[in-house]
Amino acid sequence: MYEDHARMINTVAKAINPALAAHVIPLGRFDSMLKVHERLRNSGWVGILGDRALGDEGQLRVPFLGEPASFPVASFRIALMLSGRWCSCSVWYRGGNRYELYFEKLFDPDGVDRAGRAAAIEAAVRLYAERIEALLPSGTLQLVQFL
Numbered sequence: 001m002y003e004d005h006a007r008m009i010n011t012v013a014k015a016i017n018p019a020l021a022a023h024v025i026p027l028g029r030f031d032s033m034l035k036v037h038e039r040l041r042n043s044g045w046v047g048i049l050g051d052r053a054l055g056d057e058g059q060l061r062v063p064f065l066g067e068p069a070s071f072p073v074a075s076f077r078i079a080l081m082l083s084g085r086w087c088s089c090s091v092w093y094r095g096g097n098r099y100e101l102y103f104e105k106l107f108d109p110d111g112v113d114r115a116g117r118a119a120a121i122e123a124a125v126r127l128y129a130e131r132i133e134a135l136l137p138s139g140t141l142q143l144v145q146f147l
Contacts, residue, residue, distance in 0.1 A: 037082050040057075047089070048075040060122060064129045071129060076121045080109045088128065090135055102129065 086107035
C-alpha cells in the first residue's frame with residue numbers, strides 16, 4: 001500500500017497486531033512488485049484496497065447503480081502478471097465492534113493468454129461491480145481485494 005495515503009489503516013492494523021507492519025509491502029518502490037511476487041510464490045496472500053487508484057490511470061468504466069462508474073484495474077493486472085487468484089473481501093460495519101466479512105473468488109487468471117487479457121479484465125471488473133451492487137443494501141462497505 002501507499003503508506004502515506006493509508007495512515008488510518010496502518011493505525012488500525014498496528015492496534016490489532018503490532019507485528020503486522022512488517023508484512024506490509026510499500027508501493028511505489030523499485031522492488032514492490034518483486035515482493036508481491038515473492039509473497040504469492042510462497043503461498044502467501046496480498047491485500048489491495050479495491051477502491052483506490054492513482055488519478056484516472058488504470059480505470060475501467062462499467063455500469064454501476066444505473067450509471068457508468070470507474071473502477072481501478074491494477075489488482076486484476078497484477079493477478080494476470082503474477083498468476084494470482086483474485087478474491088474480494090467485503091467488510092460490513094454493523095455497529096459497536098461488530099463486523100461481517102464476506103470472501104468471494106471473482107477472478108482466476110489461469111488460462112488467460114496475452115490476447116485475452118483486456119477482455120478478462122473487463123469481465124472481472126463488470127462482475128466485481130455487480131457483486132458490490134448486490135451487497136449494497138446490507139450496510140456500510142469497505143472493500144479489499146486479495147491475490
